[in-house]
Amino acid sequence: MTQTWVIEEFLETKNNRLHIDGVNADDLARERGTPLFVFSENRIRHNIERLRKSASVIDCPLKLCYAAKAMSTMGILRAIKDAECDIEVNSGGELWKALKAGFTGDQIIFNGTSKEIWEIELAIENSIYAIQVDSIYELFLIEETAKRLNKRANVSMRLVPEIKTGTHSGLQTALLTSKFGMMPEEAFEAFRAHKDSPHLDLCGIHLHIGSQTPEAHAYADAFQMLFESMFRIYNETQTKLKHINLGGGFPVNYLRDALHESEFPDEQREMFAADFEPANAVDDAWKLVKSIATDVDAGHLLKDLTLLLEPGRSIIADAGVCLTTVRNAKTRPFANSEIRNPESEIAADSWLLVDAGFNNLLSMATYHWYYHLISARRAGEPHDTPYKLAGPLCDGGDVYFDHEGHDRLPEHRLLPGNVQPGEVLALLNAGAYTVAQESQSNGRFLPAVVLIHENGKVELIRRRETFDDLISVDVL
Ligand SMILES: Cc1ncc(COP(=O)(O)O)c(C=O)c1O
Numbered sequence: 001m002t003q004t005w006v007i008e009e010f011l012e013t014k015n016n017r018l019h020i021d022g023v024n025a026d027d028l029a030r031e032r033g034t035p036l037f038v039f040s041e042n043r044i045r046h047n048i049e050r051l052r053k054s055a056s057v058i059d060c061p062l063k064l065c066y067a068a069k070a071m072s073t074m075g076i077l078r079a080i081k082d083a084e085c086d087i088e089v090n091s092g093g094e095l096w097k098a099l100k101a102g103f104t105g106d107q108i109i110f111n112g113t114s115k116e117i118w119e120i121e122l123a124i125e126n127s128i129y130a131i132q133v134d135s136i137y138e139l140f141l142i143e144e145t146a147k148r149l150n151k152r153a154n155v156s157m158r159l160v161p162e163i164k165t166g167t168h169s170g171l172q173t174a175l176l177t178s179k180f181g182m183m184p185e186e187a188f189e190a191f192r193a194h195k196d197s198p199h200l201d202l203c204g205i206h207l208h209i210g211s212q213t214p215e216a217h218a219y220a221d222a223f224q225m226l227f228e229s230m231f232r233i234y235n236e237t238q239t240k241l242k243h244i245n246l247g248g249g250f251p252v253n254y255l256r257d258a259l260h261e262s263e264f265p266d267e268q269r270e271m272f273a274a275d276f277e278p279a280n281a282v283d284d285a286w287k288l289v290k291s292i293a294t295d296v297d298a299g300h301l302l303k304d305l306t307l308l309l310e311p312g313r314s315i316i317a318d319a320g321v322c323l324t325t326v327r328n329a330k331t332r333p334f335a336n337s338e339i340r341n342p343e344s345e346i347a348a349d350s351w352l353l354v355d356a357g358f359n360n361l362l363s364m365a366t367y368h369w370y371y372h373l374i375s376a377r378r379a380g381e382p383h384d385t386p387y388k389l390a391g392p393l394c395d396g397g398d399v400y401f402d403h404e405g406h407d408r409l410p411e412h413r414l415l416p417g418n419v420q421p422g423e424v425l426a427l428l429n430a431g432a433y434t435v436a437q438e439s440q441s442n443g444r445f446l447p448a449v450v451l452i453h454e455n456g457k458v459e460l461i462r463r464r465e466t467f468d469d470l471i472s473v474d475v476l
Helices: 025-032 041-057 074-082 092-100 117-125 136-148 184-194 217-237 258-262 266-272 278-295
Strands: 011-014 017-020 036-040 062-067 086-089 108-110 130-133 153-158 200-206 243-245 306-309 320-333 348-354 373-375 385-390 413-415 424-427 448-452 458-462
Touching: 017 025, 025 036, 025 320, 025 424, 025 448, 036 041, 036 074, 041 062, 041 074, 041 278, 041 306, 041 448, 074 086, 074 092, 074 448, 074 458, 086 092, 092 108, 092 117, 108 117, 117 130, 117 136, 117 153, 130 136, 130 200, 130 243, 136 153, 136 184, 136 200, 153 184, 184 200, 184 217, 200 217, 217 243, 217 278, 278 306, 373 413
Parallel strands: 036 448, 062 086, 062 306, 086 108, 108 130, 130 153, 153 200, 200 243, 243 306, 348 385
Antiparallel strands: 011 017, 036 320, 320 348, 320 424, 373 424, 385 413, 448 458
């Protein structure tokens, strides 16, 4: 039986054990303790190459900037840099980390809705490729800062494209009601007002339609909007933009497992199972814009242009697996009296309490996010026994089903029969927005992270915290 989560030469079953890049996950968990995040450098590179295919469908250079907010331990940032990918940062802290990992200013773009002066200074002092401006007020701050430093800041205006997608409401970033960016009219006015500024190089425009975008055509809509804006800016100010930035948001198929797909709540399935080739979406978008440009005799605007993408999830999500151990097990009568039938074969729910919870995978609480679960120790066995799954936190929301009863997640997770405490399980596609958002809630240590290098060597890139780390910044 081939499991649908298998990815050849990356996620496989050998001798009934899950192997990640050929490394036995059960052994890894035993040697290093759990929770344990395991990342694959091979998979990161594969994902970057997949995105880079977009370069072959456009007539201008492509600049790929990894969205560091998805996962930014130093080992991962270095792996991204070694794969010759540039970087998008979202704060002065991420900017500092990117520089420390060896990225140079021209490889860095900087987003963010609430930038402080020290962050703007750091960006300008390092002559980064673009500060992506969130508002007219922020443009003023950047100009003032650049003037004080006697420098010229490269800036790109973040526009509100008003494109709604089928992603989770918390991941929508392109609506009038979203908090990001400025209205196009404001940006046009800024281009008119600042085109000759000695301290601002208004070199680009930017948008991001959101994360885990299920519809490929949203990229064509977004690109059309960017082109029309670019055309207007040129007509009004004769400014020829150096770059346009189509953002990130390419989806990851979180539901590769067919069994689960069939029992997955309908409303959520489309988003979690979204799957298309980024290069195809970019291809369609480019073709559309090229034909519009030809129609309005503005093909020259696409020359000397660079197209930026800033993907996070599609680079790092499936490259990371979270290994977790069952620490406790119990049974509970069904809550629903109709199915509390003494003749029923299953009279009670089997509960498994694991050592990874929303302190490690925050989105499972904030967005009811789904991470597919398999047994690392018995990966090759049929996963046909239902369990209620919960994390270790003292919080009723720390569960892997929809505790609010809105059916946004499956009630049960399917694993082999008779799972007992001590069994190691694996949460797949757990690389994005997980380690990056962990907390020490309930006095729990941040877990270790390992990276399996291309040569098969397993390297510890973040150690597991100790007691001292729990109080390391307390001053009293
Ligand atoms: C401005 C911006 N760019 C890029 C990204 C990365 O998105 P994703 O990880 O879905 O590719 C995000 C995250 O939502 C974002 O807000």
